[in-house]
Amino acid sequence: MINHHPKLNLLIQHxxxxxxxxxxxxxxxxxxxxKQCSEQIAELTKHEAKxxxxxxxxxxxxxxxxxxxLINDITQTQPEPEVIPDNKPVAVTFRGVTYTLPNVxxxxxxxxxxxxxxxxxxxxxxxxxHIHSSLLRIEAGGGIPEHTHNGYEITLLLEGNFKDxxxxxxxxxxxxxxxxxxxxxxxxxxxxxxxxxxxxxxxTQGINKLLNPIGSxxx
Amino acid sequence: MQVVQSxxxxxxxxxxxxxxxxxxxxxxxxxxxxAVATSRDKAxxxxxxxxFAPKILHISQxxxxxxxxxxxxxxxxxxNVWKKAHLFNSTKGAPTTWVFTIMRNxxxxxxxxxxxNKEDNLSEDxxxxxxxQAIEDEPFSDHIEQKNILAVIDKLPKNQQExxxxxxxxxxxxxxxxxxxxxxxxxxxxxxxLALSKLKEHLGEKE
Numbered sequence: 524m525i526n527h528h529p530k531l532n533l534l535i536q537h538x539x540x541x542x543x544x545x546x547x548x549x550x551x552x553x554x555x556x557x558k559q560c561s562e563q564i565a566e567l568t569k570h571e572a573k574x575x576x577x578x579x580x581x582x583x584x585x586x587x588x589x590x591x592x593l594i595n596d597i598t599q600t601q602p603e604p605e606v607i608p609d610n611k612p613v614a615v616t617f618r619g620v621t622y623t624l625p626n627v628x629x630x631x632x633x634x635x636x637x638x639x640x641x642x643x644x645x646x647x648x649x650x651x652x653h654i655h656s657s658l659l660r661i662e663a664g665g666g667i668p669e670h671t672h673n674g675y676e677i678t679l680l681l682e683g684n685f686k687d688x689x690x691x692x693x694x695x696x697x698x699x700x701x702x703x704x705x706x707x708x709x710x711x712x713x714x715x716x717x718x719x720x721x722x723x724x725x726x727t728q729g730i731n732k733l734l735n736p737i738g739s740x741x742x
Numbered sequence: 743m744q745v746v747q748s749x750x751x752x753x754x755x756x757x758x759x760x761x762x763x764x765x766x767x768x769x770x771x772x773x774x775x776x777a778v779a780t781s782r783d784k785a786x787x788x789x790x791x792x793x794f795a796p797k798i799l800h801i802s803q804x805x806x807x808x809x810x811x812x813x814x815x816x817x818x819x820x821x822n823v824w825k826k827a828h829l830f831n832s833t834k835g836a837p838t839t840w841v842f843t844i845m846r847n848x849x850x851x852x853x854x855x856x857x858x859n860k861e862d863n864l865s866e867d868x869x870x871x872x873x874x875q876a877i878e879d880e881p882f883s884d885h886i887e888q889k890n891i892l893a894v895i896d897k898l899p900k901n902q903q904e905x906x907x908x909x910x911x912x913x914x915x916x917x918x919x920x921x922x923x924x925x926x927x928x929x930x931x932x933x934x935x936l937a938l939s940k941l942k943e944h945l946g947e948k949e
Contacts, residue, residue, distance in 0.1 A: 540850035540865070544858075547850075547868045569835070572842030576797050584796035587813040593820075594791055598784045603825040605872070627867045650858040 525557050527696040534560070538567045545649050545656040545719045549679045549697065552625045552717060556695035617643040617660040622682060622715050624658075633658070639740050641665025647717075655742055659716045661685060666709030667741065674721030675701045683714030767793075771837045778827040791820055798845055811852060818848045829872065843869060894944040902937035905930060 529537070529550050536542050537550045554561040586593075612623045617636055634646035641662040649656050653674075658681075661667070666685075678698040685692055687706040692698060700706065720742045771793065777786035795816050802812035822844045830840050847865035855861055895903055908919050916934070920927045 538846075540846040540853075540869075544850075544854055544864045544868070548864070551868050568843065569839050572836065572839040575801055575842055575845075576794065576838045578797050578800060581796040581800045584799050586795070586799065586816065587809055588817065590791070590795075593817060594784070594788055597821050597824045598782070598787055600821065600825060602782070602828055605829055607872075627864075630862050630864060630867055650860055652858075 525553075525693060525695040525697075526690075527692070527698050528557065528560055529553060529697050529699075531563075534564060534567055535571070538564060538571050543649075543651050543654050543719075545647070545651055545654055546677060548625075548627045548631075548656075549677055549717060549719055551627045552679050552681070553695060553697040555625065555627075615645060615658060617645075617715075618662070620660075620713075622660075625681065625717075637740070642667070642740065644740060654719060654721050656717070656719045657741075659718050659741065661708075661710040661714050661716075663711065663713040664709075665713070666707065669705060669707035671705045672701055672720070672722065675699060676721075677719040679717040681715045681717055683710060683712055685710035685714050685716075768836065768838075772832050775823075775827050775830055775837050776832075778824060779830065780828075787824055790823060794823070794841055795820055801845070802849060805849065806853070811856075814852060815845065815849050818852075819845045822848065826871070843871065847871075894941055897944060898937055898940055902933055902940065905933045906937045906941070909934060 533542070533546075533550065537547050540547075542550070550560075550564075554564055609629070610626055611629075612626075613629050614621050614623050615633060615636075616622075618638070628647070632648040634648055636643050636645045638644075642665060643660040643662075645658045647656040647658065661683075676699075678692075678696075678700070680692050680694050680696045680698070682694055684694075685708045687708045689704075689706065718741075722742065771790065774783075774786040774790045777783035778790065798816045798819055799812055802815040803809065806812055806815070819841070823841060826844070830837065847869055850865045850868075851861075851863050854864065895906055898906065904923065905919060908922065909916070916927060916930050919925075920930045923930065
């Protein structure tokens with residue numbers, strides 16, 4: 524059962540379109556697997572819509588265009604035909620293992636997979652500055668050395684499982700970690716994760732220098 | 743923010759939430775949207791424009807801190823309302839929610855273009871406008887299937903139609919059926935078997 528959900532304030536920001544694409548996509552992947560959050564998102568959208576359009580103090584709106592001319596222009600355009608979304612699954616392959624990706628990723632460009640040991644990573648090329656998103660694959664028996672985060676790290680488990688000292692995770696779990704957490708995830712059977720990281724990882728054990736390449740690899 | 747949170751709490755405790763938009767307003771918006779959808783009614787669109795555009799401008803200005811971008815959101819959103827009016831389904835949600843999602847998606851794509859220089863219009867993938875409809879439409883295909891079966895059942899001899907309908911559609915047991923039709927259990931069983939094999943034949947022919 525999915526145990527980790529996005530917090531309410533994150534859902535409200537999501538509904539209002541105020542989050543980076545990477546985080547909203549993560550919430551979309553989660554809510555497609557979580558009925559409870561998907562219903563809450565629908566409910567929140569209704570609320571935000573009501574709030575937005577119940578303003579009454581807008582009579583003095585000053586448009587930067589000629590309203591009548593715009594209405595004329597718009598009403599001359601043709602209605603849009605109903606397009607059935609192309610839900611052909613997109614897939615990614617890491618070392619011979621192929622994974623089907625969530626629909627929300629179908630227009631996201633992926634970087635070439637790179638490997639360190641039992642970790643494979645493909646960047647998701649969203650161009651969001653210091654926020655880096657990746658697909659991260661841990662091979663069976665692999666893990667990530669104990670670390671903490673300067674910023675935040677969102678992990679959305681897509682397939683397989685992994686665990687850390689806080690517990691075990693299942694596909695659909697939306698896990699948010701920040702500088703208050705230290706963890707050392709390991710995956711017994713292997714897994715694929717969608718990750719959003721806002722700053723490089725900070726390894727907490729003695730051999731920092733040796734691990735630095737992994738830190739930037741995962742970020 | 744707090745207002746929203748308390749509203750949500752209200753929802754979960756089951757009490758009624760008061761919205762400022764009145765019912766008449768809601769009905770008007772539905773009628774206008776419908777007039778645009780069915781007859782491309784310019785007067786109705788003008789009404790929609792005067793209701794929504796000033797509010798969209800106000801929201802966008804407070805979000806984007808930029809007048810020309812806010813105007814772009816208004817134009818783009820209202821253009822989509824015109825172009826997509828026929829895709830709005832009033833049984834699946836309020837018109838304000840529908841316009842809100844269009845506005846939110848337009849704003850998101852404009853901001854993303856600005857901040858990441860990407861024109862990938864990801865909003866359609868994150869908040870698909872017709873996805874929920876697709877999910878709810880699924881039982882419809884079953885419905886068609888059922889219609890097919892019903893047509894095929896009509897071709898069966900009457901005594902076989904009887905057993906099939908009672909057994910599958912009224913969910914009677916074979917024993918109940920025997921009692922109901924005043925027939926020996928064996929006869930009911932053989933009629934069912936016969937009817938089923940005929941059904942399979944008919945349905946198979948169609949493929």
